[in-house]
Amino acid sequence: MSNSVIRFRSALCRGGVLLLATAAPAVAGDGPADPLGSVMWEALRDQYFAGAPVVFDGRVKVMAPTSAEDTRAVPLSVDATALDRVVELVAIADLNPFPLVLRYHPGTASPYIATRIKIQQATAVRGAARTADGVWHVSGVLVDAAGGGCSAPPASYAQKDWADHVGEVQARLWPAGDEGTARLRLRIRHPNDTGLVDGIPAYFIETLSVSAQTAGGSPELARIDSLEPVSENPVFSLDVRPPPDATALILRGRDNQGGEIRATIPMPPPDARPAMSLKAMDPLRSVGQ
Amino acid sequence: MKRLVSTLALTASLAAFSATGALAADGPTSDDLLKSATNTEAVLTYGMGPQAQRFSPLTDLNADSVKKLVPVWSFSFGGEKQRGQEAQPIVYDGTIYVTGSYSRLYAVDARTGHKKWEYNHRLPDGIMPCCDVVNRGAAIYKDKIYFSTLDARLVALNRETGKVVWNKKLAEYKEGYSNTAAPLIVDGKIITGNSGGEFGVIGMVEARDAETGELVWQRPTIEGNMGTLNGKDSTVTGKTNASWPGDMYKTGGGATWLGGTYDPETKTLFFGTGNPAPWNSHLRPGDNLYTSSTLAINPDNGEIKWHYQTTPHDGWDFDGVNEFVSFDLKKDGKVIKAGGKADRNGFFYVIDRNNGKLINASPFVTKITWAKGIDIETGRPIYNDDNRPGAPATGEAHDAKGKSVFSAPAFLGAKNWMPMAYNPQTELFYVPANEWGMDIWNEPITYKKGAAYLGAGFTIKPLYDDYIGALRAVDPKTGKIVWEYKNPAPLWGGVLTTAGNLVFTGTPEGYLKAFDAKSGQEVWKFQTGSGVVGSPVTWKMDGEQYVAVVSGWGGAVPLWGGDVAKLVKDINQGGSLWVFKLPKA
Numbered sequence: 001m002s003n004s005v006i007r008f009r010s011a012l013c014r015g016g017v018l019l020l021a022t023a024a025p026a027v028a029g030d031g032p033a034d035p036l037g038s039v040m041w042e043a044l045r046d047q048y049f050a051g052a053p054v055v056f057d058g059r060v061k062v063m064a065p066t067s068a069e070d071t072r073a074v075p076l077s078v079d080a081t082a083l084d085r086v087v088e089l090v091a092i093a094d095l096n097p098f099p100l101v102l103r104y105h106p107g108t109a110s111p112y113i114a115t116r117i118k119i120q121q122a123t124a125v126r127g128a129a130r131t132a133d134g135v136w137h138v139s140g141v142l143v144d145a146a147g148g149g150c151s152a153p154p155a156s157y158a159q160k161d162w163a164d165h166v167g168e169v170q171a172r173l174w175p176a177g178d179e180g181t182a183r184l185r186l187r188i189r190h191p192n193d194t195g196l197v198d199g200i201p202a203y204f205i206e207t208l209s210v211s212a213q214t215a216g217g218s219p220e221l222a223r224i225d226s227l228e229p230v231s232e233n234p235v236f237s238l239d240v241r242p243p244p245d246a247t248a249l250i251l252r253g254r255d256n257q258g259g260e261i262r263a264t265i266p267m268p269p270p271d272a273r274p275a276m277s278l279k280a281m282d283p284l285r286s287v288g289q
Numbered sequence: 290m291k292r293l294v295s296t297l298a299l300t301a302s303l304a305a306f307s308a309t310g311a312l313a314a315d316g317p318t319s320d321d322l323l324k325s326a327t328n329t330e331a332v333l334t335y336g337m338g339p340q341a342q343r344f345s346p347l348t349d350l351n352a353d354s355v356k357k358l359v360p361v362w363s364f365s366f367g368g369e370k371q372r373g374q375e376a377q378p379i380v381y382d383g384t385i386y387v388t389g390s391y392s393r394l395y396a397v398d399a400r401t402g403h404k405k406w407e408y409n410h411r412l413p414d415g416i417m418p419c420c421d422v423v424n425r426g427a428a429i430y431k432d433k434i435y436f437s438t439l440d441a442r443l444v445a446l447n448r449e450t451g452k453v454v455w456n457k458k459l460a461e462y463k464e465g466y467s468n469t470a471a472p473l474i475v476d477g478k479i480i481t482g483n484s485g486g487e488f489g490v491i492g493m494v495e496a497r498d499a500e501t502g503e504l505v506w507q508r509p510t511i512e513g514n515m516g517t518l519n520g521k522d523s524t525v526t527g528k529t530n531a532s533w534p535g536d537m538y539k540t541g542g543g544a545t546w547l548g549g550t551y552d553p554e555t556k557t558l559f560f561g562t563g564n565p566a567p568w569n570s571h572l573r574p575g576d577n578l579y580t581s582s583t584l585a586i587n588p589d590n591g592e593i594k595w596h597y598q599t600t601p602h603d604g605w606d607f608d609g610v611n612e613f614v615s616f617d618l619k620k621d622g623k624v625i626k627a628g629g630k631a632d633r634n635g636f637f638y639v640i641d642r643n644n645g646k647l648i649n650a651s652p653f654v655t656k657i658t659w660a661k662g663i664d665i666e667t668g669r670p671i672y673n674d675d676n677r678p679g680a681p682a683t684g685e686a687h688d689a690k691g692k693s694v695f696s697a698p699a700f701l702g703a704k705n706w707m708p709m710a711y712n713p714q715t716e717l718f719y720v721p722a723n724e725w726g727m728d729i730w731n732e733p734i735t736y737k738k739g740a741a742y743l744g745a746g747f748t749i750k751p752l753y754d755d756y757i758g759a760l761r762a763v764d765p766k767t768g769k770i771v772w773e774y775k776n777p778a779p780l781w782g783g784v785l786t787t788a789g790n791l792v793f794t795g796t797p798e799g800y801l802k803a804f805d806a807k808s809g810q811e812v813w814k815f816q817t818g819s820g821v822v823g824s825p826v827t828w829k830m831d832g833e834q835y836v837a838v839v840s841g842w843g844g845a846v847p848l849w850g851g852d853v854a855k856l857v858k859d860i861n862q863g864g865s866l867w868v869f870k871l872p873k874a
Contacts, residue, residue, distance in 0.1 A: 163413030163440075193411070199369045201409030257411055258444060258456025 032056055036140050038124040040094040048090060048100060049128070049136045057137035059083050062127040064143050068119050071149030073231040076101070077114035078127030081179075085132040086111035092140075095123035097150055097196060098228040109210075109222040110181045110239035116231040118149035118194070153200060154191040154232040165189045166255075169263035173242075173249060177274030181239035184210065185275075186251060188261060194228040201257075204228050208253035208261070210238065212246040219243065242267070316431040316448065317381060319476050323553045332380040332826045335426045335471035336708065339551035340615040343710035343785050345827045349834035350871050351789035352805045355813040358836065358869050362402030363817075366393065366841070366864035368409075370422075373843020374864055375706070377426040377471065377783060377824035379434070380837070386448065387839060387866050388424040392438040396451060397866065399830060406451030410438045417739070418467045419487040420845035425548070425706070426471035426824075428479065430499050435479060437468035443481060445502060457502040459483060464739050465490050470548030474499055475558065475588045482545025482560055482610075489566040489742035492543030494558070494586060506591035510562045511541035512578045518590050526593065532575035540736050541573075542566030543580040547610040547706055554615070554626060555642055557594060558586040561610035561630070569731040569744030570604030571680035571691075577602055581609035583630060585645060595645030599632045601669060604677045605659055605729060606700035606745075607634035614718070615642055616711050620766050629765050631709055631720045633702030634670075636663055639765045651768025653761055654703040654722050656752055658696050678729045678745065690730045690746060697726035699749040701779075701845060708824055710784040710792065715806050717771055718763045719792045721780040724752045725853060749851035757853060760784070760794055762809060772809030774802075778857050781844050783824025785836075793836065795821020797846070797860055801838050801867070819863025836869040 031054050034041035045054055059082035068074040080086045089111055091101035097120055104113045111129055119125075126140035156162040168189040176182045188205065195202025208224040221240045242249060246267060253261035317325075317333050325331070326338025329347050337343045350358060366374070366389040379386040384405060385397045392410035397403065416422075416439045427436040434448040440462040445454045459481060460466035465488025473480045478496040492510030497503060507517045512527025533541060542565045549560035565573060565580035581600035584593055600607040611632050618627035618639060628642040635657040639649040650663035659677070660670035679692030701723065709720045727749045734744030751757050758780030762771040782795035791812070792804040797820035803813035820842025827836045841864040847854050 157414075160414055163415070191411075195409075201411045203411040256453065258453035260456075 036124040036142055038094045040099065044092060044094060044099055048092065052130070052134055052136055054136045054138055056139065058139060060127050060129050060137050060139035062125065062139050062141050064125050064141050066144060068143050068145035071119045071145045071147070072152060072155070073116040074119050074143060074145070074149070075114070076117050076125060077237075078112070078129070080111040080127070080129035080137065083111065083129055083131055083137060086129045087132055088130040089113055090128045091117070092126045092128065093117060093119060093123050093229055094126070096120045096229050098194065100227055101229045102227055103225040105223040105225075107220055107222045108241045110179070110241070112239050113224070114237040116235055117229045118231055119143060119145045120150040121145060121147045150194050150229060151196040153197045154193055156191055156232060162191065166191070167259055167261045169251060169261065171251065171263055171265040173265050173268050174275035175268045175272050176241070179239070181241055183275035184238045184240050184249065184265070186236045187233065188253070189233055190255065192228070192230055192232045192234055202228065203255065203257060205230070205234065205253055205255045205261070208236070208251065210240060211250045211252070212242045213248040213250055213264070214243055214245045216245070218250060221249070316433070317429055318431070319474070322430065322474055329829045331382070332378065332828050333429060335377055335428065335473070335548070336550060336612070337785070337826060339473070339475070339553060341550040341612050341708065342614055342616060342713070343708060343783065343824070344712055345785065345787045347787055347827055347829055347834050348789045349829070350787060350791060350827070350836070352791060352812050354871055355791060355803050358803070358813055358871050360815065361835070361868045361870050363868070364395070364397050364402045364404065364866040366390070366395065366866075371841060371843070371862035371864045373421040373423045373822055374839040374841030375423040375425050375822050375844060376839050378826050378837045378839070378866065379427050379429050380826065380828050381429055383830070384448070385837060385866065385868070386427045386429060386434050388427055388436050389864055390422045390424065390841065390843065392424060392440075394427060394434070394436050394446065396434070396448065399835070399868070402868065408444070408446055408451050408453070410444065412438070412440050413462065416440050416462050416467060417465050417488065418469065418484070421843045421848055423469050423844060425469055428472040428474050430474045430479070433499070435472050435499070437470065437472060437481060439467045439469070441466040441468050441483065443468070443472065443479070443497070443502065455502040457497065459495065460485075460490070460493070464488065470546060473549050473551060473558070475551050478505055478588065480549060480558060480588065482548050484546035485544050487566075487741050487743060488739065489540035489542065489736050490544055491539070491541060492545045492562050492580075494545055494549065494560050494584070494591065496588065496591060508586060508591040508593065510543040510545060510560075510579050510584060511538050513538040516591055523590065524592065527578050532578045534574055537573050540566055540742065541577065541580065545610065547612060550612055550614065551588065552615040552642060556588065557642065558588050559613035559615075559628065560584050560586060561613065563608040563610050564603055564606045566742045567734045567736070567744035568604070568606055569681065569734060570602055570677065571731065572734070572744065575602060581607055583609065583613045583640070585642070597638070597640055597645045597647065597668065599630070599636070599638060600634045605634070605696055607632070608702070609633065610706070611704060612708050613640070614709065614711050616713065616765070618648065618765055619716065627765070629711060629718050631704045631718070631722070631763070633698065633704060634659065635698045635703035637718070637720065637763050637768060649765070649768055653720055653763055653770065654698055654724055656697040656724070656726065658726070678731050681731045681733045690732050693728050693730035695726055695728055697752060698723070699725040699727035700729070700747055701725065701749060701849060705781065705845065707781055707822070708783040710786040712786040712806055714788055715790070716764070716766070717806070718765060719784045719786055719806070720761045720763050721782065721784055721794055722759045722761050723757050723779045724759060725757055725779070726750055726752055727851070749849070749853055751853055751856070758796070760792070760804070774804060774809055774811065778860070779846055779850070779853060781820075781822040781846055785825040785827060787827060793825045795823065795825065795838055795840075797822065797842055797857055799840070799860070801825060815869070817867050818865070820860050833873055834871045838867055840865050840867055
């Protein structure tokens with residue numbers, strides 16, 4: 001069973017590369033068949049990649065559990081570091097009421113993002129990387145799940161004082177490792193509510209921007225456009241490249257109600273060691289090949 | 290050649306189209322807002338003009354043609370959230386902007402009722418609105434639409450998309466602050482008051498930059514508190530301890546919960562201030578300035594020009610927030626720049642708006658027990674000392690309540706929040722009044738942050754079996770009541786008057802009604818399905834005159850109305866916007 005799946009993936013991988021080589025200006029409405037067999041694929045492709053060439057490409061590695069333990073916080077990472085010149089990453093959960101999870105503009109950062117998302121039902125979960133030539137490189141995995149992650153009220157509402165803590169940030173920056181990138185992990189207190197629960201308005205983080213504090217200004221390092229499916233109290237892991245003269249990183253963000261998020265993240269202490277790699281150890285789990 | 294000409298014509302028409310398009314997209318300017326009272330194509334300000342006369346120069350609808358006024362569409366606010374709908378719609382460029390209960394804002398196509406967008410503010414669990422989860426309306430300026438929320442924030446949204454531009458905290462909701470009034474925009478500043486008079490807050494008037502939301506000035510309404518201008522301390526309000534004992538000015542009340550009006554002629558803001566805290570007046574000897582007053586404020590820096598206190602040393606919750614409506618008083622061949630105010634305490638005041646001097650004060654309800662009248666020379670009430678609720682017992686019998694008195698008007702006021710209208714053609718004010726009294730007594734109280742700070746008990750009673758509400762036409766020259774319309778349930782909605790000799794107002798029984806402005810004869814009514822406690826507006830679109838009003842019963846009466854709440858308990862809740870028009874013949 002396992003072997004046949006691998007062969008299937010390999011075939012698709014070749015097909016994808018072929019498409020890229022020979023038919024780069026692919027138009028919406030045709031293109032390679034979805035290796036995950038999702039009923040939503042064609043609609044989502046037209047909606048989110050409108051007209052742009054799309055290939056299934058195993059070099060984009062998507063990590064998520066085979067079966068979701070908690071449908072309100074399913075770990076997900078998209079790693080496109082095997083590709084050159086990635087300008088944008090997106091994450092999509094096909095069968096969610098809001099399929100688009102986030103858009104990541106890595107800027108000078110490495111094209112890698114990890115977070116936790118809500119899953120409404122068993123679905124294909126995808127990562128797509130747009131390279132500078134305009135091609136979307138897509139990969140994904142199937143996540144089995146019991147229902148309801150997007151329409152359950154956030155657990156934090158059980159606490160009367162939840163509103164007092166909205167926008168609080170926990171963050172840590174590790175020193176750069178062998179790959180030249182420094183791991184940044186952010187955790188933000190926010191209900192990140194989809195608005196699908198009766199009588200509770202949509203209330204979620206929309207933008208997060210990381211910039212470096214330097215004597216010469218504060219250049220933006222990376223930006224996330226976050227959406228409804230990102231989990232309550234979202235956690236993000238990014239691999240950033242702070243300039244050598246950075247004295248701190250600045251996180252600025254806001255939610256859909258104009259609520260502001262602000263944090264100053266100190267540079268790691270001199271004796272700190274780089275973070276352990278969280279990169280995919282088993283690339284075969286990701287079906288784009 | 291022919292082809293060239295047609296191309297040129299096309300270019301020209303495209304240019305013309307984009308020019309008008311750009312104008313609409315830029316939105317109303319400061320000047321547009323100042324002149325909004327005479328703009329019949331739009332409703333740009335709360336009060337239908339900065340002076341808040343709620344008068345429209347339109348004449349298509351008149352006491353005769355109003356019979357042909359028909360509903361065009363109705364829009365539901367949706368959700369499970371109903372309660373009181375007290376908003377006045379804003380109408381601009383074919384869109385109606387209307388607020389709903391629970392801090393919601395809608396943009397609706399004025400022609401079709403199609404929803405363009407909706408903003409639902411996420412409220413924390415601990416909000417403390419005293420008198421229902423209402424909102425009274427939005428403000429429009431340039432590309433933005435603004436409204437205040439029950440957790441005491443001010444939100445600016447792009448009026449085309451409904452996306453939030455900024456969201457600023459006005460005050461700490463956990464201390465009892467909230468905000469329900471429509472903001473006022475003058476010369477690029479957005480000016481707001483605050484709510485929370487039942488929780489010992491300090492009343493405040495604040496101006497912010499309408500573009501950025503950054504604070505420009507703050508003016509506390511209670512003497513002894515420091516104002517600010519451009520981020521620095523400015524001046525102290527009044528003179529510390531001149532009319533308050535000890536530290537009581539620090540929790541003195543005087544909330545400006547109804548917002549304000551603006552007079553472009555004298556360049557003055559007018560904000561009414563609420564009741565002093567606590568209600569028990571024996572704890573705070575003195576006039577308790579500037580509670581239960583009207584404050585005239587310079588919009589540039591927040592300095593107080595003058596004040597007029599309608600109920601010095603208030604002991605009945607005669608909250609003086611009622612709107613001050615600027616008008617030209619034609620008397621003895623002269624035109625006086627005056628203002629009218631129908632106070633919660635039962636008197637209709639006519640005040641010189643240049644200097645705050647009283648011109649005339651007369652009752653607009655049938656029974657006033659707390660004062661015999663107002664001394665025109667001093668401007669002060671002539672109290673009935675017997676009618677002040679007694680001090681609670683002290684010492685051993687500390688829990689004993691003080692002497693109870695029967696007092697009229699009741700604390701919900703001879704007129705509450707619902708705005709009156711002034712018609713410069715009939716030269717009459719149209720005042721939505723209520724006839725009720727209360728048993729009121731004082732109880733011991735100490736201040737605790739975020740807890741109700743009343744020190745009084747009360748129960749409200751109707752004065753008459755057959756009616757509580759009364760829409761009254763008041764002649765400001767004489768103080769005489771020219772006509773009245775009696776309504777079984779208390780009136781709780783705003784009033785609109787037009788050059789077509791009409792007066793519109795709603796009733797808790799569910800009707801929007803129209804009256805002949807001169808005679809008071811009822812000439813039209815429409816059942817909206819729930820109580821009408823909002824403020825109607827009118828405008829002209831595509832050559833036809835429109836009227837809009839929100840429907841949805843609620844407000845303070847069902848919550849605080851005592852005996853009266855029983856009378857209205859069977860009125861069903863709702864939440865919708867109704868739009869009517871007079872079709873072209």
